[in-house]
Amino acid sequence: MATASWPPVRAVSAAAVCAAGLLALCGPAVADGPYGIDDLRGAPPARAESTLDDRGVQFVPRPGVPEPPRVSAMSWAVTELGSRKILAAKDAHRPLPPASTLKALFALTVLPRFSQGTVHTVSGADLAGIESGSALAGVKEDTPYRVADLWHGVFLSSGSDAVHALAAMNGGWGKTIADMRATADRLGARDTTVESADGFDTPGQFSSAYDLSLFGQAGLANPDFAHFAATKTAQFPVDGGADTYGIQNTNRLLVGSHGVAPYDGLIGVKNGYTSHAGNTLIAAARHGGRTLLVTVMNPRSGADNAVYEEARALLDWGFEAAPRAAAVGMLPAPASAERDPGAGKAVDGGPTTKLRRAAAGRPGSDANAVIVWSFSAAGAVAAAGLGTALWWRRRRPDGPEDGQPS
Known part of the structure; x- marks a missing residue:
């Protein structure tokens, strides 16, 4: 059974780390929604729509x-x-x-x-x-x-x-x-x-x-x-x-x-x-x-x-x-x-x-936009990592790597 080559693994791992970092950086922007900076610490979930049309x-x-x-x-x-x-x-x-x-x-x-x-x-x-x-x-x-x-x-x-x-x-x-x-x-x-x-x-x-x-x-x-x-x-x-x-x-x-x-x-x-x-x-x-x-x-x-x-x-x-x-x-x-x-x-x-x-007019619209942007950016980074992995694979000579069996 073939094992994964280390350069591609390292590339994909780096992509995952970058994606996680992006999401972490965007976290405060998402949390600072209509419920304030601590939206994600026990506040009720943000409403998808305004309630201003409701009576009372x-x-x-x-x-x-x-x-x-x-x-x-x-x-x-x-x-x-x-x-x-x-x-x-x-x-x-x-x-x-x-x-x-x-x-x-x-x-x-x-x-x-x-x-x-x-x-x-x-x-x-x-x-x-x-x-x-x-x-x-x-x-x-x-x-x-x-x-x-x-x-x-x-x-x-x-x-x-x-x-x-x-x-x-x-x-x-x-x-x-x-x-x-x-x-x-x-x-x-x-x-x-x-x-x-x-x-x-x-x-x-x-x-x-x-x-x-x-x-x-x-x-x-x-x-x-x-x-x-x-x-x-x-x-x-x-x-x-x-x-x-x-x-x-x-x-x-x-x-x-x-x-x-x-x-x-x-x-x-x-x-x-x-x-x-x-x-x-x-x-x-x-x-x-x-x-x-x-x-x-x-x-x-x-x-x-x-x-x-x-x-x-x-x-x-x-x-x-x-x-x-x-x-x-x-x-x-x-x-x-x-x-x-x-x-x-x-x-x-x-x-x-x-x-x-x-x-x-929607309280959560800015936060939703940040979330969409975050996952889009993460996808782009992941795609770049996979491209790097393919490049490494094409670059190395054919055959087993580091003496491992094919």
């Missing part, structure tokens, strides 16, 4: 992680922006009226299109169609305003007059609504239907806690958006001259007003209210190197400032839970709100882009 509160119980607070909001979500993990949520895809939180989508769409120093003289036509009862910044017709002043009116005063002026610069109310719909689609906001650029109650207009989280994430990635969202006070022009008056951000959790204490580390983003939508809020805060984003839609408790206090409770929970909390879903990687004119159809993408978007 979604949360993965885990040792050392407290349960989310019980709040009265019809829908909410808590996201860690660094990892894009949605740590807990309630009815995240439930379509609800967004009120002025929809101005975040308006800003994502229009903000990149005009320099902050550009001056626009507002006409009477610009301000036509403002709904009675809308919040106003004090924009006047036949008056020049810098674009930066108008954005202060949008973010701080939630002014529909400032939105109308900027929409006019963008080509009109109808075009801006169409542009916002396109932006929502590019960001992957499947629950949002835009019928009014300023978020005023309009039949058929909806968004969701998940989609508002997408808008908050994309907004904070834009330096201008992040600046305006975090601005507490500003001076607004009077009659185009040197005179100004002070305006203050209506986000009570940011500035501390009306009996609401400011939240430590809050960095914006946008609040809203209408009689139909109730109170809505996108709020982000940063503690150390961790940033959390909370969306709260329509608290039902009837308590004063409920939207702010429920957001506070969810932020407090998120900062405590985030180091070990599991993900119930993932936000996709931030996408550009603006289409690159030179990129053509590649921006919206074909099947490859759709697959990438689908994978982004």
